Structures are given as structure tokens and as C-alpha cells.
Amino acid sequence: xxxxxxxxxxxxxxxxxxxxxxxxxxxxxxxxxxxxxxxxxxxxxxxxxxxxxxxxxxxxxxxxxxxxxxxxxxxxxxxxxxxxxxxxxxxxxxxxxxxxxxxxxxxxxxxxxxxxxxxxxxxxxxxxxxxxxxxxxxxxxxxxxxxxxxxxxxxxxxxxxxxxxxxxxxxxxxxxxxxxxxxxxxxxxxxxxxxxxxxxxxxxxxxxxxxxxxxxxxxxxxxxxxxxxxxxxxxxxxxxxxxxxxxxxxxxxxxxxxxxxxxxxxxxxxxxxxxxxxxxxxxxxxxxxxxxxxxxxxxxxxxxxxxxxxxxxxxxxxxxxxxxxxxxxxxxxxxxxxxxxxxxxxxxxxxxxxxxxx
Numbered sequence: 001x002x003x004x005x006x007x008x009x010x011x012x013x014x015x016x017x018x019x020x021x022x023x024x025x026x027x028x029x030x031x032x033x034x035x036x037x038x039x040x041x042x043x044x045x046x047x048x049x050x051x052x053x054x055x056x057x058x059x060x061x062x063x064x065x066x067x068x069x070x071x072x073x074x075x076x077x078x079x080x081x082x083x084x085x086x087x088x089x090x091x092x093x094x095x096x097x098x099x100x101x102x103x104x105x106x107x108x109x110x111x112x113x114x115x116x117x118x119x120x121x122x123x124x125x126x127x128x129x130x131x132x133x134x135x136x137x138x139x140x141x142x143x144x145x146x147x148x149x150x151x152x153x154x155x156x157x158x159x160x161x162x163x164x165x166x167x168x169x170x171x172x173x174x175x176x177x178x179x180x181x182x183x184x185x186x187x188x189x190x191x192x193x194x195x196x197x198x199x200x201x202x203x204x205x206x207x208x209x210x211x212x213x214x215x216x217x218x219x220x221x222x223x224x225x226x227x228x229x230x231x232x233x234x235x236x237x238x239x240x241x242x243x244x245x246x247x248x249x250x251x252x253x254x255x256x257x258x259x260x261x262x263x264x265x266x267x268x269x270x271x272x273x274x275x276x277x278x279x280x281x282x283x284x285x286x287x288x289x290x291x292x293x294x295x296x297x298x299x300x301x302x303x304x305x306x307x308x309x310x311x312x313x314x315x316x317x318x319x320x321x322x323x324x325x326x327x328x329x330x331x332x333x334x335x336x337x338x339x340x341x342x343x344x345x346x347x348x349x350x351x352x353x354x355x356x357x358x
Contacts, residue, residue, distance in 0.1 A: 008118035009181075015109045016178040022102045023171045024334065029095045030167065031330045034160070034215060035323045038088035040072045042096065043149055045142045051100060053093050063089065072153040099138065106134075126177045133173055137166035152253060157216025164212045168334060172341055179345045187292060187346045194347055196280050201340045203273050210266040211333060215326075217252055219263035220317035229267075235260040270307060277303045295343065302339060306332040 033039050043066045054060040064085050067073055073080065110127065113119045119127070140163040147156035189197075214220065223229040237243055243257040252258035281296035309329040316322045 008113065008116060011109075012113060012118065012123075013178065013181050015113075016174060016181060019102065019106055020171060020174040020178055022098070022105065023167070023174060024331075026095070026098050026102065027164070027167045027171065027334065028327055028331060029091070029098055030164070031327045032323060033091045033095045035321050035326045036088060036091050037072070037076075038091035038095075039145060039155060040070055040148045041067055041085065041088040041092045042145075043067060043070060045145070047100075051097065053089075060086065070149050070153075071151060072148060075153040099141075103134075106130075123177070123181065126173070126180070130170065130173050130177065133166060133170045137163060137170055140166055154218075154253070155216065157213055157252060160216040161209060161212030164215075165209065168208060168337070171334065172338065175338055175341060176345055179342065184346055187343075189347050190287070193280070193283060193287065196276075196283070197340065197343055197347070200273070200276055200280060201337075201344060203269065203276070204337050204340055207266070207269045207273060208333065208337065210262055210269060211330070213258075213262040214266045215330075217259045217262055218321065219259040219266075220314050220321050221319070222256055222259045223263055224314055224317040226311050226314050229260070229264065235264060238264060270310060274303050274307050299339065302332060302336045306336055 042063075054063050060082060064082055067085060077084075110119075114124075140159065144155045144159040144163045147159050148154050223235070225231070229235050237255075237257055237260050243255065248255050248257040277299055281299045284299075285293050285296040306329065309325055309332055313322060313325040313329050316325055
């Protein structure tokens, strides 16, 4: 019996890891869907029947006619061919199909492990949280899509940010669950460094939110320059107090105020986050033995690549946002956040008496 339970624990670890990787891939598919303008190509939310794509020309033409009724087609893609429609349909279909596949890969092993009594109460509570976040992400996904099928030709940026945030939260929840399921060595750290790490994590979370705003408002198209924003360090539209009103915040696509403000804040947070991360890495390197110094190099490496990808994405956003750079920028953002979570989890794995030696 002990041998069976030991094997099941290894299988549970592998199952959690696979789920985590699948969620990461799903977030990237969502990014590609967003950047290719594919998210509104499927106008209905059919959980079961939606699994099967159009199989003949008549079905394709029916799906295309439904898309033609959307504001996106009428204002942006009017005159699109059926072949072009199939391209954007493909990415949204893959995004939704991958989500359904994740559901099966999660639920079926969960039922088996529960039947075998291999899941502890603590793990079950964490898995229920994962289920709740996954459900919320799915529901907000449809709410987001619906926001672009009625009045505007794009999905609402605020709803997109919630959907993206829930997707990243789902990944982080699975990541923490997987880490805690494994036996990982605890790193002793002094209180000051631990607080510094918490500061980095909170700032990174705020940056993710503004990254969602920037993406949803397509702010890079308005300011595809760096280090200045179209020749200004601070866009003049932000400094004009007449633009600071509720309409500009809510109806962000009616003026250039919010795209300018969100991108400016996103850039400023990036600078603070980059400098703070390098400072943390230097302090960590100085205060730790050689065994743990790889953390400094890894942190600096991720933040340097992430900032570089952000700049490249900006400079190449001439008329459209580059799919490759935009997706990589999102990927490394999640990688950076995950690395901070990894460190926080190791620091908090058990009650450690903090001291000033390490």
C-alpha cells in the first residue's frame, strides 16, 4: 500500500506539472489570439457543440456570416475573405479547444486520485481553489468576448485584464501547489531581504495589471518609440487636467488619454522594477554563499530579457503589434513573476527564525 501511495504522489506531481505547463501554453495562445485580432471570430459560446469546427463550406459560410454582424468586421475587417476569416477562426478555436482539453486532463485524474484516496485534505483545498479560479477565468473569457460583439470592434480592455489576470493567477496557484507538493530545500533569509522580495512581487503584480491595460488599449500603436513617447518624456495629454475625467477612463477608446497614461505608467513601473531587481540581486549575491548565488544571475537575466523584449515590441509596433515579440514579452513577464513566487515559497516553506547572517 505504501508503495502504491508513493507512486501516486509522484504521479500527482507529474499531473500538476503538466497542468501548469498547459495553463502557461493557454496564456500564450490567448496572447496570440489577442495580437492577431482573432478573439471575436467565434461569436457563440457553445461548450459541447463548439468542440467541432465547421467541416464544410456551408458551415464555414454560416460562421462567417455571424462574424460579419460584429462591429469588428463592420469597422475594421470589412471585405475580409473567407480564407482570412479561417485564419483568425483557427487561433480562437485552438484557444478554446486547449481550454476544454485542460479541463479533461484535470478532472479525470482528479477523480481517479480521489477514488484511490491519494489526495490529502490540504492538497484538495488547494485544488478546489484551482478549480474556482479556472471557472472564473472561463466565465470572464466569455464576458470579455461578448464586450466586443455589441458596440465596440475590440474587447473591453478592463475585462481583458481581468481575464488575463485570472489566467496568470491560475498558473501561479498551480505552480505553488506543485512546489508545495515537492520536498524543496528551505532558503534562510534575513527579514530585510524577505521584505524586499515581497515588494518586488507586489510591484510585479501591479505591472501585470497595467500590461493588460496596455495590451487591451493597444497603447503601443500610439507610442511606438523609446525612450521618449513620440518625442515627449511625459505625454502632454496626461498633463492636461481637462482630460482627467470619468468619460476618458471608461470610454478609453474615444480619446488618446488612457492609452498614453497606461503606457507611461507601465514604462515607469518597468524602470523601477528593473532597477529594484538588479539591486536585490546584488544584495543577494553579497549576503549568500556560492550555493545560492545562481538566484542573482537568474533574476538579472530574466529582467534584462524582459525589458529588452518590451522595448523591441514597442519599436516594431508600426501599424500592428508584432505577434512574436508581444507573446515573448508576455511569456517572460510570467516567468519573472513565477521566479519571485518560487523564491517566496522557498522562503516561507516553514517557520524560519530570521537572522542577519544570511
